[in-house]
Structure formats: C-alpha cells, structure tokens
Amino acid sequence: MFRTVGLGNRSLLFMLAATRRFLPKYLYALASSIFLFTAGVFYSRHRFLIFQIAKHFGLKMPQEKESLAVLPLSEILSPKLDLTLLEPLVEGGNVSILELMVITQLAQRADPPIAFEIGTFDGRTTLNIAANLKADGNVYTLDLPRTGLGETQFELAPGEEAFVDKKESGARFAETNYARRITQLFGDSATFDFSPYQGKAGLIFVDGSHAFDYVRQDSVSALRLAAENAVILWHDYQQDWPGVIRALNELQQSNPACRSLTRIEGTSLVMLKCEDSRRSA
Numbered sequence: 637m638f639r640t641v642g643l644g645n646r647s648l649l650f651m652l653a654a655t656r657r658f659l660p661k662y663l664y665a666l667a668s669s670i671f672l673f674t675a676g677v678f679y680s681r682h683r684f685l686i687f688q689i690a691k692h693f694g695l696k697m698p699q700e701k702e703s704l705a706v707l708p709l710s711e712i713l714s715p716k717l718d719l720t721l722l723e724p725l726v727e728g729g730n731v732s733i734l735e736l737m738v739i740t741q742l743a744q745r746a747d748p749p750i751a752f753e754i755g756t757f758d759g760r761t762t763l764n765i766a767a768n769l770k771a772d773g774n775v776y777t778l779d780l781p782r783t784g785l786g787e788t789q790f791e792l793a794p795g796e797e798a799f800v801d802k803k804e805s806g807a808r809f810a811e812t813n814y815a816r817r818i819t820q821l822f823g824d825s826a827t828f829d830f831s832p833y834q835g836k837a838g839l840i841f842v843d844g845s846h847a848f849d850y851v852r853q854d855s856v857s858a859l860r861l862a863a864e865n866a867v868i869l870w871h872d873y874q875q876d877w878p879g880v881i882r883a884l885n886e887l888q889q890s891n892p893a894c895r896s897l898t899r900i901e902g903t904s905l906v907m908l909k910c911e912d913s914r915r916s917a
C-alpha cells in the first residue's frame with residue numbers, strides 16, 4: 637500500500653517536471669504559430685512552412701506517375717569511394733548526402749571538367765562539384781537574384797520563393813579556396829543567354845525552379861550546354877515537385893535524345909548520359 641503511493645508520487649513528480657520542461661517550448665511555439673498564420677504570411681519562408689504543415693496534416697498534392705526507369709546506384713558509385721565531401725550538413729533546399737555522393741562522383745568523371753549548375757541556393761552542391769572536378773576544372777552557377785522575384789518569365793512553383801529570397805547566394809563557397817574555380821551568374825534561367833557556354837560543359841546540374849515550364853525550358857538549355865560526353869542531372873524528381881516529374885516524363889517521351897533518362901536508385905536525381913542519347917537518337 638505505502639509502496640504504491642510512493643510510486644504514484646514519483647510518477648506525479650516526474651510528470652510535473654516533464655510538463656515544466658515542455659511548457660516553455662509549447663508556449664513559444666504557440667506564440668510563434670499565431671505570428672506565422674497572421675503577419676508571418678508576408679514572409680515567403682513562412683509561406684513555405686505553412687505549405688509544409690498543410691502537407692504534414694494530409695493536404696493532397698496532385699500526384700504524377702514516376703514513369704522513368706530506375707538505374708541501380710551501383711552503376712554510378714564505385715565500390716570504394718574516394719570523394720571530397722564538404723559542408724555535409726543539409727539545409728532545406730540542398731541535396732541529400734547520398735545525392736551529393738552521386739553528384740561528386742560524376743563531377744570527378746566529368747570530361748571536360750566544366751560544370752554548369754542552374755540554381756545555386758547556398759552553394760553547397762556548387763562547392764562540392766568544384767572540389768571534385770579534375771584539376772583546373774570550373775563551375776558556372778546561375779541563380780535568380782531575390783530582386784528577380786515577381787519578374788520571372790514563368791510563374792515559380794508554390795513554396796519555392798523561400799529558396800530565392802535568401803541573404804546570400806553561394807554563401808557556402810564564398811570564403812573557401814574553391815571560390816576561384818566558381819563563377820557566379822545571375823538571371824532568370826528562362827531568359828538568360830547561355831550561348832557563351834554552349835557545348836562546353838561535361839556536367840550539368842538542373843536544380844532551379846521546380847515549376848513545369850521552368851524544368852522544360854531549363855532542360856532545353858541543359859541539352860545545349862552539354863559537351864559531347866556530358867552527363868546531365870536533374871534534382872527533385874519526387875512527389876513534392878509534380879512539375880519536375882511531369883516535365884521529365886514528357887521529355888523522355890517526346891525527345892529521342894532523352895530516351896535513356898533514368899532516375900538514380902535511392903535518390904530524386906535523374907540522369908542523362910549524352911553519349912547514350914546520341915547513340916540512340
């Protein structure tokens with residue numbers, strides 16, 4: 637009898653302590669949520685968060701069928717990896733660590749060692765590509781400046797203004813030794829003049845706007861940028877970004893040069909090896 641009461645008291649004390657620890661977080665989150673759903677909606681990063689919350693609670697997004705064939709990861713990654721991986725921590729908008737391994741592995745093989753990225757964001761992938769290209773390799777990376785918001789050729793996909801509206805494009809490579817190998821370019825990928833880089837890139841990474849019209853247009857630009865044996869990679873072939881899925885499915889069906897588009901196992905990366913495409917075109 638006494639023992640039961642003792643245990644009950646201990647449980648009560650434990651619950652009180654747990655409540656005391658949790659309460660400040662609860663109240664902070666509650667106050668923040670009131671701000672988020674009122675004045676906060678005027679900030680694009682908050683609108684993105686609201687979109688994520690809606691999805692967490694079951695908001696149904698239009699589903700696109702992921703019809704591309706899947707390429708086993710073992711066909712890309714060597715059994716013994718020898719990669720330089722920098723800035724491993726992932727921010728929302730970055731690629732996963734596995735995707736970074738795939739991209740850097742392909743950067744090592746890029747011939748010529750020139751890469752073109754559409755969509756810089758914080759520059760984590762740019763930095764890692766630069767660190768893995770053969771000596772004297774260069775990366776060109778194009779980003780929409782925050783001042784370009786509201787003035788784009790096509791409408792951006794819902795929620796992605798947050799990736800545009802950032803303090804500094806390419807912040808992760810700005811102070812590094814690799815910055816000298818990286819050229820930052822600014823503009824809207826739908827109207828940017830890619831002609832100086834045409835046919836010159838051994839690796840192209842398409843990761844700009846996820847809206848259907850943009851992915852379609854950026855894919856045309858990527859094919860023009862490609863050197864003879866180039867590899868083109870697209871990011872975010874996944875249900876969060878139906879525009880990407882639809883555009884790449886259509887590209888694979890409609891363009892004979894893109895018949896061999898494949899998604900890479902365990903990732904949302906889609907790859908085209910230009911040597912295959914030219915052989916099968």
Ligand SMILES: C[S@@+](CC[C@H](N)C(=O)[O-])C[C@H]1O[C@@H](n2cnc3c(N)ncnc32)[C@H](O)[C@@H]1O
Nearest residue numbers: 730755757761779780799800824825843844845
């Ligand atoms: C998802 S982030 C890119 C992430 C980055 N590639 C990485 O791996 O960490 C998308 C980027 O595309 C840029 N972007 C969006 N629309 C664009 C456009 N129309 N033209 C050029 N860049 C665009 C955004 O500013 C943002 O930096």
